[in-house]
Amino acid sequence: MNNQPPQQSDKPCCQHPRRTFLTRLSIGLSAVIGLVITLPVIGYVLAPIFKKPKEKWRAVGKLEDFKVGGFVLVQYEDPSPVAWAGVTATAGAWLRRVSETEFIAFSINCRHLGCPVRWVDDPKLFMCPCHGGVYYEDGTVAAGPPPEPLQKITVRVRNGQVEVQTIPTPLTLTTLT
Amino acid sequence: MSNNSLKRTWNWIDNRIGFTDYIVPLMVHLVPDNARWWYIFGSATLCAFIVQVVTGIGLAMAYVPGGEDTYESLKYITDIAPLGSLVRGMHYYGASAMVMLAVIHMVQVFMHATYKYPREMNWMSGVVLLFVVLGMAFTGQLLRWDANGVWSVTVAAEMAGRTPYIGPTLAHFMLGGETVGGSTITRFFAMHVFIMPAIIIAGIGLHMLLIMRHGISEMPDVNEPIDPDTYKEAYEERIQKTGVPFWPVAMWRDVLFSTLIVGVIMACSIFLGPPALDPPPNPSSINANPLPDWYFLWYFAVLSLLPPQLETWVILGVPVVGFIVLFFLPLISNKGHRAPSKRPWAGGAVIFISMAFIVLTIYGYKKPWSPDFDVKELPASVVGTDKGPLAEGAKLMHIKGCLYCHDIGGYGGHRGPELTEIGKLLTRDDIIIRINNGGHNMPAFASSMSSVELNLIVDFLLTRGVTPEEDVPKNPTQ
Numbered sequence: 001m002n003n004q005p006p007q008q009s010d011k012p013c014c015q016h017p018r019r020t021f022l023t024r025l026s027i028g029l030s031a032v033i034g035l036v037i038t039l040p041v042i043g044y045v046l047a048p049i050f051k052k053p054k055e056k057w058r059a060v061g062k063l064e065d066f067k068v069g070g071f072v073l074v075q076y077e078d079p080s081p082v083a084w085a086g087v088t089a090t091a092g093a094w095l096r097r098v099s100e101t102e103f104i105a106f107s108i109n110c111r112h113l114g115c116p117v118r119w120v121d122d123p124k125l126f127m128c129p130c131h132g133g134v135y136y137e138d139g140t141v142a143a144g145p146p147p148e149p150l151q152k153i154t155v156r157v158r159n160g161q162v163e164v165q166t167i168p169t170p171l172t173l174t175t176l177t
Numbered sequence: 178m179s180n181n182s183l184k185r186t187w188n189w190i191d192n193r194i195g196f197t198d199y200i201v202p203l204m205v206h207l208v209p210d211n212a213r214w215w216y217i218f219g220s221a222t223l224c225a226f227i228v229q230v231v232t233g234i235g236l237a238m239a240y241v242p243g244g245e246d247t248y249e250s251l252k253y254i255t256d257i258a259p260l261g262s263l264v265r266g267m268h269y270y271g272a273s274a275m276v277m278l279a280v281i282h283m284v285q286v287f288m289h290a291t292y293k294y295p296r297e298m299n300w301m302s303g304v305v306l307l308f309v310v311l312g313m314a315f316t317g318q319l320l321r322w323d324a325n326g327v328w329s330v331t332v333a334a335e336m337a338g339r340t341p342y343i344g345p346t347l348a349h350f351m352l353g354g355e356t357v358g359g360s361t362i363t364r365f366f367a368m369h370v371f372i373m374p375a376i377i378i379a380g381i382g383l384h385m386l387l388i389m390r391h392g393i394s395e396m397p398d399v400n401e402p403i404d405p406d407t408y409k410e411a412y413e414e415r416i417q418k419t420g421v422p423f424w425p426v427a428m429w430r431d432v433l434f435s436t437l438i439v440g441v442i443m444a445c446s447i448f449l450g451p452p453a454l455d456p457p458p459n460p461s462s463i464n465a466n467p468l469p470d471w472y473f474l475w476y477f478a479v480l481s482l483l484p485p486q487l488e489t490w491v492i493l494g495v496p497v498v499g500f501i502v503l504f505f506l507p508l509i510s511n512k513g514h515r516a517p518s519k520r521p522w523a524g525g526a527v528i529f530i531s532m533a534f535i536v537l538t539i540y541g542y543k544k545p546w547s548p549d550f551d552v553k554e555l556p557a558s559v560v561g562t563d564k565g566p567l568a569e570g571a572k573l574m575h576i577k578g579c580l581y582c583h584d585i586g587g588y589g590g591h592r593g594p595e596l597t598e599i600g601k602l603l604t605r606d607d608i609i610i611r612i613n614n615g616g617h618n619m620p621a622f623a624s625s626m627s628s629v630e631l632n633l634i635v636d637f638l639l640t641r642g643v644t645p646e647e648d649v650p651k652n653p654t655q
Contacts, residue, residue: 085359086245092461114331116463123578124625132546142620168355171338
């Protein structure tokens, strides 16, 4: 066996292209391995972004349970719960029976940064505990930083049941001004 | 086993693993002899990270990332599991220690300008580490899956949602869907337990490698500003002449300080216990009082105090600009003086930022911008009587929510101006106009208050700050 190191100049035609080929082959195959491993995972992790928001009707109580007057907090299952969500699949809304036939409902999320607003019956205001947002009973902003009125939720009465149309957690999505 | 055979065994192992060849030179590498107590914070941060890894692994043995079970598993860890409360407490205080030490380490490096040539990348890798540590602190707060955790996710998603173009995508990526729910907690768990620790471990590896490559910096010398052309040779020469072996001459200080830190973490965990769990994470429950952990409170305060038109810029700008400025700092200034006495702007910046942090954190705790829902009725000692129209007016101040925002004689919230002396400052008509029409940051009450109620409240307010002799309304109620 020849112990001399291979001399590039001896076989310039064969040695060099073989090494180049093997180098490229290794890098190429490594990239393929990397892509095969990561692409499905990236797709899987990003999938929720591309899922269309579901809107479903959820019953929140019988018609006769709601008296004309101030807002009450209703709870229902969110539109697309995962099997393991448990209590975290619950969504909430402020619902008010305005008259015998008319209902109005708002999302509980403050339009500033999403904290839960509370209905305070006597002054007839929604107040947010986080950054001091306040809304009137029609959902319009009374004070504080919220840039938009409370998000309205569609309500209907069907077969003696009051139903709300589920919506995703409303994001204010205020654009830079 | 005799000493001789012990030695033979060790030699056999050492010959195979190369401890003497690879590890010992790292341990006894020369460090400047003046690198004394100033240099203990980096290793203490590492020590706090080790506390987090070990206690985190322990917690993961019982923690269930998903929906209702998460909360139950946390309750089990806190209330039932032997030593569970201690381990949870150590993880909590360890997180605080790690954030605090990482920041102190950074401030020390900044003040001594150790980030200058040739250690620019030591600093840059450290900045990345700091932001991932803050990410760990944030995701960790959410893993404490109680009411506060749920609302923190919502607020974070809202903030991410304001990013131009990709905002909603980013928010929904964070939530793992359209709403906060089961898929959110599993997502954050994976980030907190797999992705971010992996980045931190890799980052620490790089950080340490760079320390070995460039050597521990010396204390700044006013007479020796950094000159990239000559620094390395001069440093090498000095370190060969005056350096001391890291182990044990310098390291004993690191170990002593780390022991103290671990002792404090342990003591807090024993005597203060882990943070109490809020009610279960029900996104429809409105009885939450969302508040971030202390190291983010300043940011929470900033978001409340800013004028609305600046808000989105700050929400998105502070983290991004903060990262960019810190990350590229050594590229802007990598030579010249290192001594703090020659860098007054650096000292000023540190003092200003520290003061701002302290003041904003205090504001964050007090939350003067939030209505105080728990405020009590005004006592007779403040009202001056417990019956009659005055007492009724005072009672209405509570019922109508005025006291949520206005302080009278030390009772009430701080959202609006204090009304203790309002009778001296405003006329009857002024007060009526303000209550009916509202004003800057005050809702209009015209539609939710009868004229009788309004008059009772105004009569009461007109007595505030007025001495009893003058206590007869000039324009009595009709």
